[in-house]
Amino acid sequence: MGGCFRKKQGLYLLLFIYLPRILGVAIHYSLPEEKKIGSLVANVLKDLKGGIGELSARRAQLVSETTKQYFHLDALSGNLLVNEQIDREELCGQTDSCLLLSQIVLENPLELYKIEITIDDVNDNAPKFSQNHYELKIPENVLTNSHFPLEPAQDEDLGKNNIQNYTLSPNEHFQLDMRSTEDGNKHVDLVLKKSLDREKKSHFGLILMAVDGGMPQKTGTVQINIIVLDINDNSPNFIHSEYKTKLKENSPRGTLVSRVEAEDLDSGPNAQITYSFHRMPEKIHNLFQLNETTGELSVFGRLDYEKETSYDLNIRATDGGGLSGHCRVLVVIEDVNDNAPEVSLISFTSTIPEDSPLDTVVALFRVTDRDSGDNGRTVCSVDGNLPFALKVNVNSYYQLVIQSPLDREKNSEYNMTIIVIDHGSPRLTSSRIINIEISDVNDNSPVFESSSYEMYVKENNIPGLLLGSVHAIDQDTALNAKVSYSLLPGKVGESPVASYVSINSETGNLYALRSLDYEQIKDFTVLVKATDGGSPALSSQVVVQVVIVDENDNAPFFLYPLQNSTSPYNELVPKLAEAGYLVTKVVAVDGDSGQNSWLSYELLKATDPGLFSIGAQNGEVRTKRVLSERDTSKQRLLILVRDNGFPPQTSTAMLHILPVDGFSEPYMKTVDISQEEFEEDRSLTMYLVICLAVVSSMFLICIILFVVIKLYKRMPTESCISVPPQFPPVIPENCADSQNGSLSRTYHYDICLTGGSLSSEFRFLRPLIPVFSVNHQISSGPQDVSDEVAGNESRGEARASLSEDAAPRAGAPGCPVNQATGANVNTNQNDWLAYQ
Incomplete structure (x- = not known):
């Protein structure tokens, strides 16, 4: 039981500590009026029991309930200072309690503290009469102890600083009677203590002095002129002792408020009634006007319900004899919707990053309307289709928060319009535009x-x-x-x-x-x-x-006949060759590509230009006519090859053609060019020398074979001699295949001899060169060029007639064909020619 009781005591203690903050319990201070600007009122930080710097960290704001900001809160020290000089009389008038209400607003979290500051009165106003002198007419037959109300002095101070006493200049007929009303006001009457005798004295000049209770005392005086009249025994009487009327606050000047009327039973001048305000402060004279003849009460100044909701007017009717009567007029002011709502911005963040989280507070503001009832009720809204929303807090405070993600790339700036509408008739509207800029964050890749x-x-x-x-x-x-x-x-x-x-x-x-x-x-x-x-x-x-x-930076290169050879290339052609006979095929390649590698051939120069022709596309050298005895025994052809680049590049090669008669001895010439790779770091000159040596060796071998065939041409038995393939100069590998074609097969020669006869049969197959490449280095400034070329197939086969004797047909028994290993022979041109 004891533990439970202590837990409850702890809970009550926590509620006692935090409940005032939740409910917003007011903090009271008092301050004398007329304090200098910058004077210290109190230290709010101590009363709130907050830590040093807490007010500044939580962005403390002092929000005044009045239009003027009379006080200033130093957020760093917590001191509440006077911001404007305060005149209690101007601020609260004759109200006993003069309070200035403010609120301290703390953010994160939002907390409100109500500040009530009582403005204490100081004796800064002297008593003051509405006029400098009064005239009082008193009939001579007035009884002693008769009371004549006097216009009291007005002192805007309160309490002891207000009027405490009146004194009258010494005289034998009159004295003062001062009394206090229930509301604390002091009324003073002039009392007749000794009967008047107009014939002895018809005028009295008295000085009335009002004295307040302040330290030091302040006084005000007025001169009272008393005129003794003849007998006037009837005073004016009002028809109604009290008049009530309602008046809208926006009533224009001259609007009739009410009409009072008094009657006097006397006649003549004693019955002439004059109306006037009685015992009214000066501000009433500025707001209302009374016609002294007709008694019509009309609006003279601007009425404001927010300043005063009702007015109590005292009107006096005075006849010509100086007697008077009094009535009361109660004017009730009705509120109209003449004040538009006001938006007060408490805090505002003008620039926010685009990655700000949702519910981030952008602005804190308050909406007020000085009207009352429905005229003071307001509705606040913002423009639609924006990523912001309003949150309503206590006491008409609003928070503008982020409700949807922001994207600076879509919208970098928002002009927010806060619209406030009241419920009056007609409705009044006000707005406040705030500009919000969205700062960029790095959320987009290039x-x-x-x-x-x-x-x-x-x-x-x-x-x-x-x-x-x-x-x-x-x-x-x-x-x-x-x-x-x-x-x-x-x-x-x-x-x-x-x-x-x-x-x-x-x-x-x-x-x-x-x-x-x-x-x-x-x-x-x-x-x-x-x-x-x-x-x-x-x-x-x-x-x-x-x-x-690609650019045309490589000239065509002859693979056959090989360029830059020191020994000429000789081709044999039978003297009995017909027109169109294929003598040989020229093969060239170009290291470029595309149209830069398209090659065309032409016969640039020849011993007999009419004897031979060359195919422009395939490089085939053929006879144009039948050879005659008049033709020279050695024909020299200068062949030009041109590529299709711009500008075109050319190369030339020399070819020697030897017309020959038929052979009488078996002869076989076989050339097999095998593929062999060149090393890229060897120069072309070395290979050309090797090629020249090989070609020369083959020429000698051919002469020896020719002699051997002649020696054995009359042998009685059939025999076949197969000459092993001879290898011409080694050609670089990977030659690019140009469109005109290049050598792709080895040269192959087969010779078949028939024994026992004087005839022999010779089959002559043109050389078949395999695919090979040439690594050709061309110096072009600082760069190295590697040209890859491919050789094309040489398809030409020649027929040679070695004698006029009849010979057996191709494929005669006992004549096997000896071919080099791996060679491809074009069988379409394996025709046998027999010669005697």
Whole structure:
């Protein structure tokens, strides 16, 4: 039981500590009026029991309930200071309790503390009469002890600082009678103590002095002129002792409020009634006007329900004899909707980042309306379709918060219009426009204008040549949108890509760092990275394909007959060859590609231009007519090959053709060119020397074979001699296949001899050259060019008649064909020719 009781006591203690903050219990202070600006009222931080700097950290604001900001809160020290000089009489008038209400607003979390400051009165106003002198007419027959009400002095101070006493200048007929009413006001009457005798004295001049209770005392005086009249025994009487009327606060000047009327039973001048205000403060004279003749009460000044809701007027009717009567007029002011709602901005964040979380408070403001009832009820709203919403808090406080995600790239600025409408008739509206800027965060990566780039550059370019440009756009701003470009690591063959190209980090321009050679590399890929300047930085990549465009920088190269050979190339042609006979086939290649490698042949010069022709496309050398005895025994042909580039490049080769008679001895000439790779670091000159030596050796072998055939041509038995293949000069491998064709088969010769006869049969097959390549180095400035060429198939086969004797047909028994291993023979031209 004891433990439970202590827990309840702890709970009550917590409620006792925090309940005042939740309910907003007021903090009371008192302050004398007329304090100097900057005077200390109190230290709010001590009363709130807060820590040092808490008010500043929580953005404390002092919100006044009045239009003027009389006080200022120092958020750092917590001191409440006087901001404007306070006049209690101007602020509260004659109200006993003069309170200035304010609220301290704390954020994060939102807390409100009500501040009530009582303004204490000081004796800063002297008593004051409404006029400098009064005139009082008293009939001579007035009885002693008769009371004549006097116009009291007005003192705007309160309590002891207000009027405490009246004194009258010494005289023998009159004295003062002062009394206090229930509301604390002091009324003073002039009392007749001794009967008047007009014939002895018709005028009295008295001085009335009002004295307040302040320290030091202040006084005010008025002169009372008393005129003694003849007998007037009837005073004016009002028809109604009290009048009530209602009046709207926006009533214009001159509006009739009420009409009072008094009657006097006397006649003549004693019955002439004059109406006037009695015992009324000066502000009533500024608001209402009374017609002294007709008694009509009308509006004279501007009435404001928010300042005063009712007025109590005392009206006096005085006849011509000086007698008077009194009545009361109660004017009730009705409220009209003449005040538009007001929006007071308490705190505001003009710039917010686009990644701000939802429910972030952007602005805190308060809506007030000075009207009352439905005229003071308000509805607050903001423009629709915006990522902001209003949250209503206590005491008409509103929070503008983020309700949906922000995106600066879609909208970087919002002009928010806060609209407030009251419930009056007609409804009044006010608005407040606030500008909210969205600051950028790095939430967008650079985006390239193209998904990939393809750049073309001609080979043999100069180093530093501009290849092209890439460009990326970042939708962010400032440093977050500043894009820099770089190359990602990669390789072109065995070399790093950075040795081929470079990129300008600011412009995205790509430059070639070296001269490129189409024959070495036809294209390569570069990865470009675009990085923005945000933190953390965002990036994107794009593929750039660099394509090298071929130029006509390689002249055609003869594979057969081989260029730059020291010994001439001799071809044999039978003297009995018919027109169109295929003598040989010229083969050339070009290291370029495309139309730059399209070759055409022409006969540039010949011993007899009318005897031979060459195929422009295939390079086949054929006879144009039948050979005659008048033709020379050695024909020399200068052959030109031209590529299709611009400008075109050419090469020439010399070919010797020897017309021969038929052979009488078996003869076989076989040339087999096998594929063999050249090493790239050897020069072409070495191979040309080797080729020349091999060709010379084959020529000697052919002469020896010719002699052997002659010796054995009359042998009685049939025999077949197979001559092993001889190898001509080694040709570089991987020759590119041009469109005119090149040698692709080995030379192959088969000779069949028939014993026992004087005739022999000779089958002559043209050489078949396999596919091979030539590594041709051409010096072009600083670059090395590697030309890959391919040899084409040589299809020509020649027939030779060695004698006029009849011979057996091809394929006679006992004549096996001896072919080189791996050779491909064109059987369409394996015709046998017999010669005697």
